[in-house]
Amino acid sequence: MTDQRVGSKSPAQATSPDGGAGSPPNDLIPGENEDVRDDGDSSLGTDAESSTASMSASILEYRQIQGRTFHSDRFTVDYAFPNDQKQLESVDITHHYLTLLFGNRLFLAPIADDVQQVLDAGTGSGIWAIDFADQYPGAEVIGTDLSPCQPKWVPPNVRFEIDDVTESWTWDDGKFDFIHLRYLFGAIKDWTALYKEAFRCCAPGGWVESAEANIQFRSDDGTADLAPVLDLCTRLYDEGGQAIGRPFFMDHLQPKGFKEAGFTDIKTMDYKVPIGGWAKDPNLAEVGRFVRLTLENDIEGYTLALWNHVLGWPKDEYQIFLMDIRKALRNREIHSYFTVRVVYGRKPE
Template sequence: MAEGSGTNSSQYNNPIPVADFDPDVDDSAYGDDDVLSDTTSIPSTIFRHRYENGRRYHKFREGEYYAPNDDQQNDQLDIAHHMFMILLDNRLYLAPVENPKKVLDLGCGTGIWAIDFADEHPEAEVIGVDLSPIQPQFAPPNCKFEIDDVTSEWTYSPESFDFIHIRTLYGSIADWPKLYSEIYDHLEPGGWINQLELTIQFKSDDGTLTPDHIFSQWSDIFHEAGEKFGKSFKAVHDLKRWIGETGFEDVHEVWYKLPVGPWSSDPKMKEVGRWNFLHCNQGAEGWALFLLTRVMKWTADEAKVFIAKFRQALRDRSVHTYFEAVVIYGRKPLAKNV
């Protein structure tokens, strides 16, 4: 549906007024370096990737995550990081964390958030965890990376972290309450969780997005695929409740709109929209291929035609679309409940 139900616009942190569309963006990929050529020393079996439809995927816990781990998709992750930094006014997180000592970044991807956090907090030990060994070898001395599945049983000592960070694990977690329980158990009393997630529901506030538009079809198909995959994209609307039910207190939820393309008259949102155009254009094929072919049983050609139509629609000056981001953060109680 083009105008799916969600948080009322008055609750958003960033209204995005419409201006004349003025796309001043480049369609090219970002960078050509092979990040696997300078990764940390990890057993060679981890480097045995899987190739499908011309894209490279992780072999460890094969099929647990839908997106590729090749250069094209890694560029998308770094583009998203820059977009989020603009959106959050150059902040890596919203939780009121003070003097962090040991930090865990779940699903760290290219490691860019963990590296930036380690640079910003040289007194903290930062650990990034991901299924894929795509992190750089050269990182701050207080930052290291581990290859693991965060949905498996954790081997860290209980209450060993004072800050745990999650970003864009949407569509990759089957049991969020179980993950939050692990996080709760491994945070020290008073420690914080901070999570940023995206919706995949394209919307417009001015009626320019119709129910039969390719963006609306994209949202509907991927919501269906997420349900079939067993890792719902709709779960984003339940995360705050689950975090609270786990036992966290002072739980806050802040919603943002992310325009798709630089159509907003607000300078900040215009810049966010430029980066979101790149983010969607760069990421679309990787987001879609596995879910459409493996889960929805489309042919590769059918999927690629659909992706091409989506990318073409990104350049449409007449449709003023956005999707949403949410930041949720909460604190483990200082005293355990009896």
């Protein structure tokens, strides 16, 4: 696999051929002038009332926290992000910037063109499953999530079901040709157990892909130090993840979990993801503008439960925290980024 460095005209990735942890590339270069225009996604929008799965009324008894809705207690009280419209909009924008980051690709694993059975575990708004089903009309795509928050109108070859990926999977051994896992950080207690379930349900010769962000804000030129609130945000996720037993910083667990599960041909790609349109490379600048839009759209949803209800930090300081985060996101002098790690592997024939 070709190693394509961040800052070039190609998608930003660094590959570790042995499946180990590839070091993030170091040439994410700031441009002279940031294009500060914000971009939206006209496809935003979901319908929280639809699902092909059989539902009991308890599934729709969402928890209410300060006007935001979270997944039903039927499954977990520990998942820290909401499932309402505001959060789902950010999920859809995230899907867009990741697609751009990956070179207008929905995935990186070398799956077969005639892939038949596909699982998107933890599908969220369902946007990845829908796009994949459109791109592969011959495949049957299943998306699972804790809440029935996916849209009503979907391609005929995709369906959504209620399920918790942290429990034992109900699928038969070897059912799926491709299993897609993305942005489950903060939701999983045992990553190795998750990958072992994916291995069991993957067909021989099939592929599993896991894409996770390390949401520690950093910079190569030290400009992240201009906003101490970024370090506070890292502390929020570190201590919050420990408190709920579901780590937010787990990219180091991906290659290890894949190996322990039994996968072969494991590949690891690391990406630097700019926050804001400061990158010199135009594609990365575009990615960065959508990243900033994602965070600005619902920074409250990403932090509310952890700050106020998990860690119990001073509530009178929370609004100041939100204000400082927004200032940092809009500060053109701060060249901050986080990293995304993609790991995929094949189940032996």
